Amino acid sequence: MIDIVDAASDQMEASKGVSLKEEEPANLVTSLREKLDSLSRLSSQSCIYRIPKRLRKWNNEAYTPHIVSIGPLHHGSTDLQAMEEHKLRYLEDFLLYTKVSLEDYVKLLREREARIRNSYEETIKLGSDEFLEMILVDAAFVIEVLFKFHYNLNNDSDRIFSKPWLISDIWYDILLLENQLPFFILEDFFVKARITVPPEQDERLSLIRLTHNVLKKVAFLGEIEQLWTKLCSSKIEHFLHFVRICHIPQEPPHKLLREREARIRNSYEETIKLGSDEFLEMILVDAAFVIEVLFKFHYNLNNDSDRIFSKPWLISDIWYDILLLENQLPFFILEDFFVKARITVPPEQDERLSLIRLTHNVLKKVAFLGEIEQLWTKLCSSKIEHFLHFVRICHIPQEPPPKGKLITLSAPNATQLHQAGVRFKVGSPKNLFNIKFKNGILEISNIRIHDKTEAFFRNLIAFEQCHMRVDYISDYFIALDRLIDTPNDVELLVQCGIIENWLPNSQMVVTLINNLVFGTVTSTANFYFANLLGELNAYCSVPWHKWKATLNEDYFSTPWAVISVSAATVFLILTLIQTVCSVISL
Structure with missing residues (x-):
């Protein structure tokens, strides 16, 4: 009996065990999913890090700020609270100086928040408002310190610059790896407030000059003239990276060129x-x-x-x-x-x-x-x-006109088109090489002709003829050549604002345009402006268009001409009415 009870007990325990094992996977999956979902995405933009323990253990003080926290990694540290009030006072000074509202800076930071967070290797646990407030206060503090030092703007009421040892310690604190702000947010503040420092006219260059002036002694930097090109051409991550850029000699590019030599040579036809x-x-x-x-x-x-x-x-x-x-x-x-x-x-x-x-x-x-x-x-x-x-x-337009078969290269020039009633309109500046014809209106983009124009156009055509399978620009100048045949054509297009002529006379423009297409090869079966030339020929072949244009030119070209024609018409109608009345009275 005892054996039976024990067996039953074992069976019950076993059944309980099975039940527990069936429930555990569901709970485990849920728990793991919650952990996976809570993981923040890793960023490739990280440039501000916690010091590894293997380095910190040898000298913790060397990596820890003593006076001021900058950025989130030491934010809230009890040892650094004394500076928080001073940072707020500097923010107040910053807002007064830049004349940009607090709301505008907060809006700028909200747009950059994700990128700022991604600059830090570890996930910053601060909420959005607290994080942005900290960045705004710290960025304003850093910029104000740069300015006050550069322009020697200190007074007895300033609790920082009135104590030389304090500002000296701050310089070292802002060079600690864990105490950095992304350089781009300082650049954005400079741009937002349009801050420039003579002799610079550019906000980024002004920030570079201020930063160098502050750090040159504490970080053993060379003269700005020696470092200028290197700094201006670099993507600066933060102040510590700024210093590294200044001290790292530029690697000579000959190694890079040796690796690319064959490819460079192959770029040239000969x-x-x-x-x-x-x-x-x-x-x-x-x-x-x-x-x-x-x-x-x-x-x-x-x-x-x-x-x-x-x-x-x-x-x-x-x-x-x-x-x-x-x-x-x-x-x-x-x-x-x-x-x-x-x-x-x-x-x-x-x-x-x-x-x-x-x-x-x-x-x-x-x-x-x-x-x-x-x-x-x-x-x-x-x-x-x-x-x-x-x-x-x-x-080259994103959607060039459809190619067509070129029936004839003959086409009316601009003067003949004008006589046939075609109106000319300046086309969109988005595309220089464009001609459109619709509802009697020929639309051509504005083109400036001066002494360098011919060389520029010829080289574009030459590149297309030598390298490209698409002869869009070549076809454009062939079409334009049809329109410009005499100085009168040029003068008409100048009056319409299509051509800006910087050459001595109109004949030189005619010669330039006509000579551009000499020696070019094009496909008559796949000509970009075939439809355009066909439509212009068809429009000019309709007599009514010429009659209407002549009527408008001869009788309706000025207000006085319109009045004269109207008066003559009224007089003719009255005479006709008088004649009819006279006949009826008889």
């Missing part, structure tokens, strides 16, 4: 007979020159000793020289230099995007480019071969 060293030296010098020119122009970094930027005519000629087909560097080598040196240009955080922005800024006037916002997606998604290809990408 075999380059220079030896390896001579070839790479030439590429290095030319690439560095181009990048420096882009930077100096973008940031207006010129002075009287600069033999290029001190002569406006010289830099203007250089812009046109770098758009010659035979005067190109592969775009990828400039991109590689940007990546190697981590060159970024705000607001971009990416080296390639920074190069695109710099290139557009330099070429937008000389190459008639639209605004960067209109071209951004197209440029970023394209493989850019060189500067001339960059320009072509900007000018």
